Amino acid sequence: MKTASKIYTVLIFLFLFAPIAILLVFSFNEAKSLSVFSGFSFKWYRELFRDEATLASVRNTLLLAALAMVLSTVIGTAAAVGIEKMRSKWLKSTLSTVTDIPMTNPDIITGISLMLMFVFVGRFFGLANSLSFWTMLLSHVTFCLPYVILQVLPKLRQMDSALPEAAMDLGCTPVEAFFKVTLPEIMPGVITGAIMAFTMSLDDFVISYFTSGAGFQTLPIRIYNMTKKAVTPKMYALATIIFFVILALLLISNLTDEPEKENHN
Numbered sequence: 001m002k003t004a005s006k007i008y009t010v011l012i013f014l015f016l017f018a019p020i021a022i023l024l025v026f027s028f029n030e031a032k033s034l035s036v037f038s039g040f041s042f043k044w045y046r047e048l049f050r051d052e053a054t055l056a057s058v059r060n061t062l063l064l065a066a067l068a069m070v071l072s073t074v075i076g077t078a079a080a081v082g083i084e085k086m087r088s089k090w091l092k093s094t095l096s097t098v099t100d101i102p103m104t105n106p107d108i109i110t111g112i113s114l115m116l117m118f119v120f121v122g123r124f125f126g127l128a129n130s131l132s133f134w135t136m137l138l139s140h141v142t143f144c145l146p147y148v149i150l151q152v153l154p155k156l157r158q159m160d161s162a163l164p165e166a167a168m169d170l171g172c173t174p175v176e177a178f179f180k181v182t183l184p185e186i187m188p189g190v191i192t193g194a195i196m197a198f199t200m201s202l203d204d205f206v207i208s209y210f211t212s213g214a215g216f217q218t219l220p221i222r223i224y225n226m227t228k229k230a231v232t233p234k235m236y237a238l239a240t241i242i243f244f245v246i247l248a249l250l251l252i253s254n255l256t257d258e259p260e261k262e263n264h265n
Contacts, residue, residue, distance in 0.1 A: 020243060023239055025037065026233070026236055027239070027240045028040050028044075029041065029044075029233065030043060032232070044232075044234050044236060044237040047232075048234040048238055054222060054234065054238065056217075057218060057219045057221070058238070060216055060217060060218050060219075061202060061220075064133075064137060064201060064218060065199075065202045066198070067137055068141050068144050068197060068198075069144070069194050069201065071141045072141045072147075072197045073193060073194040075145060076145045076148025076152060076193060077148065077193070079099075080149045080153045081152075081178070083096065099146050099149050102143045102145070102146050103143075103146045103150075107204075107206035108210075110142075110206075111206050111208075111211060114135075114138075115131070115210040118131055118211060129213055129214065130213075131211060132213035132216070133213065133216045135212075136212050139207050139208070140201045140207070143207060144197035144200050147193060148190075148194070148196070148197055150193070151196065152189040152190055154189065155185065155186035155188060155190075156186055156189075159182065163181050163182070163185065164177040164182050166181075192253050195249050195250075195252065202242075205220035205221065208220060209221055209224070219238075
């Protein structure tokens with residue numbers, strides 16, 4: 001049984017990571033082929049950094065992800081604190097369930113419903129363009145919020161509730177107690193939530209596709225548009241860079257959690 005479980009584990013990891021490994025290797029291929037490695041080269045990386053349209057979509061994606069991360073982290077942290085301080089268990093349970101809906105709801109349903117809402121509001125106020133960068137940003141904040149709340153709430157429950165009360169007894173205002181006592185205690189959850197919000201926003205295609213306006217194109221939308229013709233090996237190089245950036249963020253997230261685990265032990 002142990003041998004079979006090891007073989008099963010290896011097969012699962014091969015299935016998960018083989019496509020990424022192939023992408024990584026062939027991003028250094030001299031030729032365009034994805035079946036024959038003709039020689040090691042940085043050709044496609046050089047081509048990538050000469051492609052202004054792709055670089056513009058990358059900048060748009062990073063800007064959108066950064067703003068969505070900041071807004072969802074601030075709002076999500078405040079929401080988590082508010083939910084945790086509620087005395088009614090029924091209301092707390094209801095809000096937690098409602099918060100989870102954007103995570104469990106299919107992206108296409110969320111995207112279409114948000115698009116219809118933005119179009120309705122835009123026409124109601126007589127706007128020429130109902131969809132824009134701002135509608136996409138609001139959409140990203142909407143589906144990133146639950147991930148932040150989900151990371152911050154457990155940290156609030158683990159924290160000794162007497163700490164902020166003691167700070168207020170010593171002369172702190174509620175706001176000062178939050179920033180001096182509560183926030184440092186829940187910071188690992190806040191950082192993890194922020195990283196998750198950033199990666200979720202960076203990765204999103206479906207919701208962005210339905211809520212994007214003219215003149216603002218994210219990287220997933222640009223790659224989708226390229227598939228109608230042909231995806232050049234420049235995209236292999238870009239995907240490799242993004243993979244290592246996300247890997248670095250995951251390592252930071254894990255390293256942030258390590259000191260907390262040691263403190264609990």
